[in-house]
Amino acid sequence: MNWSQIDENAKTWTREAGERIRASFNEKLMIHTKTSPDDLVTNIDRETEQFFIEKIRNTYPDHQILGEEGFGDKIDKLDGTVWIIDPIDGTMNFVHQQRNFAISVAVYHDGVGKIGLIYDVVHDELYHAKAGEGAYLDDVKLPPLKEVAVEQAIIGLNATWITENKRIDPSILAPLVRRVRGTRSYGSAALEMAYVTTGRIDAYITLRLSPWDFAAGLILVNEVGGKVTTLHGEELNLLGQNSVFVCKPGLHETISKDYLSKLK
Ligand code: 2AM
Ligand code: CA
Ligand code: CA
Ligand code: CA
Numbered sequence: 001m002n003w004s005q006i007d008e009n010a011k012t013w014t015r016e017a018g019e020r021i022r023a024s025f026n027e028k029l030m031i032h033t034k035t036s037p038d039d040l041v042t043n044i045d046r047e048t049e050q051f052f053i054e055k056i057r058n059t060y061p062d063h064q065i066l067g068e069e070g071f072g073d074k075i076d077k078l079d080g081t082v083w084i085i086d087p088i089d090g091t092m093n094f095v096h097q098q099r100n101f102a103i104s105v106a107v108y109h110d111g112v113g114k115i116g117l118i119y120d121v122v123h124d125e126l127y128h129a130k131a132g133e134g135a136y137l138d139d140v141k142l143p144p145l146k147e148v149a150v151e152q153a154i155i156g157l158n159a160t161w162i163t164e165n166k167r168i169d170p171s172i173l174a175p176l177v178r179r180v181r182g183t184r185s186y187g188s189a190a191l192e193m194a195y196v197t198t199g200r201i202d203a204y205i206t207l208r209l210s211p212w213d214f215a216a217g218l219i220l221v222n223e224v225g226g227k228v229t230t231l232h233g234e235e236l237n238l239l240g241q242n243s244v245f246v247c248k249p250g251l252h253e254t255i256s257k258d259y260l261s262k263l264k
Contacts, residue, residue, distance in 0.1 A: 001081070006060075006107060007115050007130055013055045014105050017048050017087070018121040025098055040091045045069055048087035048103070057085055068153070068212045078111035078238060084215035089118075090188030098122070104190040106215035115217030118194045127194040127220055135197050135223040144225045147250035148202050150258075154182045156192040156204035156246075158255040162243065167243075167255040167264070168231075176259045189244070193217025195247050197224050203255065205231070206248040211238045231260050 001199030021044060030043040049069040056065055060081070067085040070080045075082065083105065088094050090101030099122045107115040116135075118127040129135040129144055154178070161167070162174045177183055184201055186192050188214065192204040197220040215238060218228045231237060231243040247255065 001109070003114060003236065004131065005193065006081075007128075007156065009055070009059060010105055010107060010115055010117055013052060014103055014117050014119045014126065017047035017051050017103055018119050018124070020051065020122050021048060021094075021103075023089070031095055038092070039063065039096055040094060041069065042088075043207065044094070044220045044250060045091055046071070049180065051085065052083070052085050052105070066211060068210065076239065078108055080110065082108045084108065084212050084238070086111060086190060088187075089190040089213060093187045095167060100186055100191065101188050102190045102194070103218045104212060105137070106159035106219060108215070111238065113215070113219035113222070114218035115218075116223075118190045118196070118216050118220065120191060127197060128221040129220045131219060131223070133223075135220045136196060142198055142224050145196075145248045148248055150176075150179055150251065150254055153180045153201075154184060155180050155249075156201045156206075157183045157197065158185045158187075158206065161205070161207055171203065171260055172262050177254065189213040190217055192248055193221055193228075196226055196248070197221050201247075202251055204244070204249050207231070207243045208241050209244045210241055214242070214244055221246055225249055231263055 006037055024044050032050055034041050038071055046069050049067045049071050053071050063081045064075055065083045066075050086104040088101050089104045093100035103119040105117040114131050116129045127137050162170045188211050188225050195201045196204050221228050226248055228246050231245050236242045
């Protein structure tokens with residue numbers, strides 16, 4: 001398997017997809033809702049996923065593709081080479097703000113992460129990693145993450161999770177919010193994982209993501225020594241939905257012990 005060639009192709013196609021998305025800003029968007037009024041999809045999400053699928057099928061007919069918008073394959077195991085793609089992560093931001101969204105592309109082989117790309121389309125910034133070779137922002141290699149005290153940490157967290165909701169007792173994370181230096185919510189899981197990779201935030205906690213939301217971020221964060229698990233500390237399942245806890249080393253253990261151990 002020529003992983004350098006796959007990596008080069010993945011980067012080229014991702015930048016090209018980004019260029020098409022930037023060009024679409026001048027056109028009228030078609031916006032639809034999916035599972036709820038807040039769950040949006042546009043013609044550009046769909047067209048971008050189809051763009052990747054055509055490229056991958058033409059070049060690598062034996063690879064499998066798992067994409068959010070469903071134009072890829074129905075996958076129930078991770079055997080062989082699998083591309084996991086979120087054509088636009090942060091669709092609500094894309095629609096409302098025309099910024100704070102990303103393309104997320106990951107390539108796994110027999111369940112092992114090989115290539116992770118997160119492309120901040122508007123800033124033309126590509127976060128990328130090849131397993132075992134470190135993580136980069138464009139041409140700059142990112143240093144290993146350093147430990148930080150809870151009191152000095154900024155965590156990525158949506159306010160939903162400290163108000164009444166279906167997934168977590170708000171009294172578990174509220175005391176953490178009071179103790180940390182600050183919280184942020186960017187509305188793109190992929191970008192939040194890229195921000196943990198660069199150290200702009202120290203952790204990211206969320207209650208329900210799908211494989212395409214975290215597949216690339218998981219590879220990036222691992223390359224700089226960060227830890228990615230469910231809120232219960234388990235390995236993420238790339239074939240289903242997960243709670244996701246992304247963290248600097250050390251801080252992961254502290255937050256797990258002091259707060260997440262209270263989870264049922
Ligand atoms: P998306 O924009 O690709 O749908 C928003 O907080 C983050 O959660 C985004 O990364 C978003 O990805 C993701 N997300 C996952 N499931 C979602 C859902 N059902 N509705 C809205 N956002 C969802
Ligand atoms: Ca979506
Ligand atoms: Ca997503
Ligand atoms: Ca998406």
